[in-house]
Amino acid sequence: xxxxxxxxxxxxxxxxLLLVYGVMIFITGLVNWSxxxxxxxxxxxxAPVWWGAVLTVLGxxxxxxxxxxxxx
Amino acid sequence: xxxxxxxxxxxxxxxxxxxxxxxxxxxxxxxLGIGFYLKKFAETGEDFFLAxxxxxxxxxxxxFVSANLGSLELLGWAGNAYQYGILAAHWYWVGAIPAMVxxxxxxxxxxxxxRTHSVPGYLKLRYGSEASALSAVTFAFMTILMSGVNMYAxxxxxxxxxxxxxxxxLIVSSVTVGIYVAAGGLFSAIFNxxxxxxxxxxxxxxxxxxxxxxxxxxxxxxxxxxxxxxxHDFTHLWSPMSSPANNPMGVHWIAIxxxxxxxxxxxxxxxxxxxxxxxxxxxDIRSAKMAPIIGSFFKMAVPLIVILPGLLGRAVxxxxxxxxxxxxxxxxxxxxxxxxxxxxxxxxxxxGLGITxxxxxxxxxxAGNVSxxxxxxxYDLYRPYIKKDASDAHYVSMGRWCTIIGLIVSxxxxxxxxxxKSMMDYVQALFGFFIAPLFxxxxxxxxxxxxTRMGGFLGLLAGVLSSVVIFTLMKTDESWxxxxxxxxxxxxxxxxxxxxxxxxxxxxxxxxxxxxxxxPRADEELRGLVYSLTDVAHELHTNxxxxxxxxxxxxxVIFGIxxxxxW
Numbered sequence: 006x007x008x009x010x011x012x013x014x015x016x017x018x019x020x021x022l023l024l025v026y027g028v029m030i031f032i033t034g035l036v037n038w039s040x041x042x043x044x045x046x047x048x049x050x051x052a053p054v055w056w057g058a059v060l061t062v063l064g065x066x067x068x069x070x071x072x073x074x075x076x077x
Numbered sequence: 078x079x080x081x082x083x084x085x086x087x088x089x090x091x092x093x094x095x096x097x098x099x100x101x102x103x104x105x106x107x108x109l110g111i112g113f114y115l116k117k118f119a120e121t122g123e124d125f126f127l128a129x130x131x132x133x134x135x136x137x138x139x140x141f142v143s144a145n146l147g148s149l150e151l152l153g154w155a156g157n158a159y160q161y162g163i164l165a166a167h168w169y170w171v172g173a174i175p176a177m178v179x180x181x182x183x184x185x186x187x188x189x190x191x192r193t194h195s196v197p198g199y200l201k202l203r204y205g206s207e208a209s210a211l212s213a214v215t216f217a218f219m220t221i222l223m224s225g226v227n228m229y230a231x232x233x234x235x236x237x238x239x240x241x242x243x244x245x246x247l248i249v250s251s252v253t254v255g256i257y258v259a260a261g262g263l264f265s266a267i268f269n270x271x272x273x274x275x276x277x278x279x280x281x282x283x284x285x286x287x288x289x290x291x292x293x294x295x296x297x298x299x300x301x302x303x304x305x306x307x308x309h310d311f312t313h314l315w316s317p318m319s320s321p322a323n324n325p326m327g328v329h330w331i332a333i334x335x336x337x338x339x340x341x342x343x344x345x346x347x348x349x350x351x352x353x354x355x356x357x358x359x360x361d362i363r364s365a366k367m368a369p370i371i372g373s374f375f376k377m378a379v380p381l382i383v384i385l386p387g388l389l390g391r392a393v394x395x396x397x398x399x400x401x402x403x404x405x406x407x408x409x410x411x412x413x414x415x416x417x418x419x420x421x422x423x424x425x426x427x428x429g430l431g432i433t434x435x436x437x438x439x440x441x442x443x444a445g446n447v448s449x450x451x452x453x454x455x456y457d458l459y460r461p462y463i464k465k466d467a468s469d470a471h472y473v474s475m476g477r478w479c480t481i482i483g484l485i486v487s488x489x490x491x492x493x494x495x496x497x498k499s500m501m502d503y504v505q506a507l508f509g510f511f512i513a514p515l516f517x518x519x520x521x522x523x524x525x526x527x528x529t530r531m532g533g534f535l536g537l538l539a540g541v542l543s544s545v546v547i548f549t550l551m552k553t554d555e556s557w558x559x560x561x562x563x564x565x566x567x568x569x570x571x572x573x574x575x576x577x578x579x580x581x582x583x584x585x586x587x588x589x590x591x592x593x594x595x596x597p598r599a600d601e602e603l604r605g606l607v608y609s610l611t612d613v614a615h616e617l618h619t620n621x622x623x624x625x626x627x628x629x630x631x632x633x634v635i636f637g638i639x640x641x642x643x644w
Binding site for chain 1: 096099100103104111115118136264271279287290291421423425426427
């Protein structure tokens, strides 16, 4: 993305954010597995667990693919 | 309970846990960190105002579509989808896709080849200082007002949805935006728009997924809507538009096709500098042509996270929402549908992600406004009219100060709106006055070399003035509504479409008539600015999958298929 300036690609920052959020949401989903929050529908599908997992995997992929190289 | 948590524990639409607050806090630290990191790269004018013109088509394309994907858009259009049904999707499809493809294939080459910094900059090259100054002054003024209105709207939403103090929201968000835009300029704005794009998608996509699971798919949702609201059609896009009496918007298909599709959306997507600036940051002409086309594919998908939640609200919410001006204590407004659906399906963690997406959308909207304002003020007003021969560093410094001053003025505007709420509607209407005629002026200038300096200026002026007059007449005396819209049933959205159509038509007619009686510029002066005098590369020797024309055609085919599916 940044031929002139050699800036860290924005995709790396996206990956970091998705990874951190994914882990946080995944763990929160596991903690609440047996005592789902009141007032929320469809808790039987445990959306935070699988959505957190999706974000974590995507975050890892982006962080790995776009990690800063030595010349950045 | 800590004082901070106590502040969030008021009677609100949603209640957040510690993990939700941590998710929001991480976002604030990241955007500030990115701003400080990018500061060292924004040293020259081209870096600060145009992100070094080194963005790939993907980054420029996502920033382009994100600049229009702010939280006001999300909340407002989800509310419109609840109110008007799938008709609201017209603003994402016919009201966006043809214009984005047109920008990429037809107009972007001219903006890019003439190396302008802005849309008023193009007008200066094509027509001279009169049309450029009119466009720059009105754009700068309106952008800063709009930034203030957005700021106020964000603070109100945060107060209603989260219970945050109004002043707290205004100050924290504007200080954060001020720091990261003043530091990294358009680099920062674009980076945060790309982040916001991902946050909005991952924060909101669960709503339609879980909503469709709950209703048993699309057909189950339609069935529930019919049960809850018998006799109303909320799920067809074109079939209820043969007459204004057949749809809740009171609009005829002619207004949608010509007013929205051919004027309003073309005006917004091709001449509003806020969005065009993102594409001007592209690294080469092919990227500049591809960026809006890439954006069009994502724009086509946005109804999934905006329109569908509004429709699902009709299907699953156990109470009916009401118009904002009719809501009393205990009732929810149309615009509350998205936070209500978020709270319905998202528990701790996911709720924080959804709210962060909304906060990110608001802040990216503010950043977009102030970065565009700083560019237009510095390059189209300050440099030509106040200080002509300063150094590049001086203009960058001016851009940084403009960012700060722009935000301070925006905060002032936000507080003005808190005292006079009707001002919000008028500021939004004011912005609409300039976009439709500006499209006529820019397009004529690009396509016809015979249009003269005075033709362009007087056409633009006539278009703007006629737009003001039509708006004022329709707002002050309803008997004018059928005169301009051909239907007494036309609702505000339909009135705005007709107003845009009239303003653009008057602009074009006046431009042509004045040009025919005034002297045109020599061909040599118009090279690179007008279609017939510009050699635009057609990428005939590149692979087919690298050609903007191919992808533009694919976008239009998918757009057509969507119209048929939801006819």
